[in-house]
Amino acid sequence: MNLSMPIDAVTMLLMTQAIALVAALVLAAEWRLAKVRSLAWWSAGFATIVVGSGMSVLRTADSFLLYVWLANGLLVVAHLLFAKGAAAFAGRRLPGIWLGVLLVWVALLGTDPASDRTALFGLVNSALVAILSLKAASLLLSLRRTSEVRDAVRLGHIFLGHGIFYLAKSGLIFMPGLFVSLVGFKGLLIKASLYEGILVEVSLALLMLAAVRHRRERQITALAERDSLTGAYNRRAFEAKAAAGMALARRAGQPVALLLCDVDHFKAVNDGFGHATGDRLLSALAGILTDCVPADALVARLGGDEFAVLLFGLPPENLPALGRRICHRFAQSGAGVAGASLQVSTSIGAAASITGTEELPHLFDRADRALYDAKRKGRDRMSVESGVDLSVATPPLRLAKVARRA
Template identity: 45%
Template structure:
């Protein structure tokens, strides 16, 4: 089968339709707006290429002007999809693309009409593709393999259309859009089919990577407070604990809410959930750079940090207790005060395991509770260790 223009258009129609369908199915499962825009773009290419086949029937307005206008529209949808993916707000000036294309309706059909049509179409597509590629620049953040690939595919696609625009103004170049005559038109049909495959694969890989990262992030987070869960803490703790030394002691604070059951009994479990969320936000607010915070379960939280002398631990624990005490008293007044008990374990050598470290802090926590609650008990296991501290 010869790869003549009608055959290439038929192949392009099949590829674009398959890409549109696949991305639409992906969108139904993950509801990412960028997928919907990209799917609509490929669907638009499908319709545009189908209309382009009508040129052989003499329907030039539909087969050339309208079909190429849909090609511009498809790339505009691609740009919108990239904008949503990168969370970039596009200016309204991009709607002028359609104004420029509509202006071609008043251009008389003279010998240079095909060249003018190809020139404007190529420049508009190039502008949209290059802008989409520019939006995918890392901006200081690493991109997924799919996003990087999409960026460079759009860049090469845009540069190809720049070359098409240059060709259109070269004297003596044969360009006949009505009959698909001219070498640049033949090359463009081949490039279009290849670009569809590469762009579709890149877009799919881009969103799949984002979805996998989101799933991994959700798996590492407590669903209520969005703090790390215990499993995620165990994965991330070793790197932090490696930096512990005599000059940079580490500390683990185990935090438990006193009289939390009273809130659930008197105000309902939704009130208890709200209090847990409030506490998690307070923990984030006081969390030093590089420290880790997690919810172990129930009303028990943990903070793990390094470069933490005793004074810093007491200041952090005191600020957290004071803020929580005031918030709980204002939101949920109870017969017994709802406060925090904290058990802290200070160490200057990496522990054998995180579990052992938590168990040691757990002993300090219960010592705090036995001592009257609403306090912090610090157990210093550093080389310069003194007696355990109890701060009411």
């Protein structure tokens, strides 16, 4: 499209206003359902653009203060609200010092009314919008270092491009013919801004909505996959992820190992110390298992006090050291849960498939036999289905039967 051709600025502003109105209403409706703070900030930003665009349509040479200074100032406010929304989405807070951008805009009221202030206002407006857009971009793009949703990063790229456009605009304002008048919408830069504004509005609104919805879907999926008490995977999620992981291990010829473990004398813990103490022990065991195994391992609570751990690529000869580390750490956790009066231990059954070709049900059967073997030999140890006993270095701990006081 040739931007040097005459353009109906009023029509473009009305389109901007209509798009912003729809975006504000849709984001506000989504906020009422999801109660996500970023949606409220973003909706308020688009609502501010609705007001500012409407005022810009009415601007004349005699209404510079109201329809130029205030209308363009609302564009700065809108981007401040967008940055606040980006901060909320990223789990951050936008420091109060960023409100200083509004003070910079207010300071323009002190300029000489008799002078031509169009270029100065355009320069400051573009610079402030660029700074706020780049700040929003940096907040959203920081989510690349996490397992965040792709749409949030794409949203950050839109803000980045928008900020670079306004940064370039601020540097070109004083070039002849590029920026002529805010009142008459004259100049190539002003015309380009109108087009860019519509494209960015649509992109921002769609990606804002998509980012929040995608995050909410991920949270719902995570809740459906996780045990509510321990945060470990539940049985259904474990079986689904285990099937996929074992298929990859089988193709790569990697070893796979399954650990089954539970809390020794768990019923006595619940009876002697209460179910709340038992729950804390289960959470402690889940945390220890997660800390001790590689990041790609699957840790699941199968039910009651029974846990499963599926390990990929771990050589079978490393299982003894892993078992000792888990048993030792869990034995130390009792004092942190209910004081020195509670001594706890865990028993572990392990089964390994060196080439990863063994099916999961068969591994479960072997690991279950190994767990029974560990119980039979005194608990507080790991046994491998082959019959080799891999006891921990410390002597077995027994549950201290302490009567609870009323």
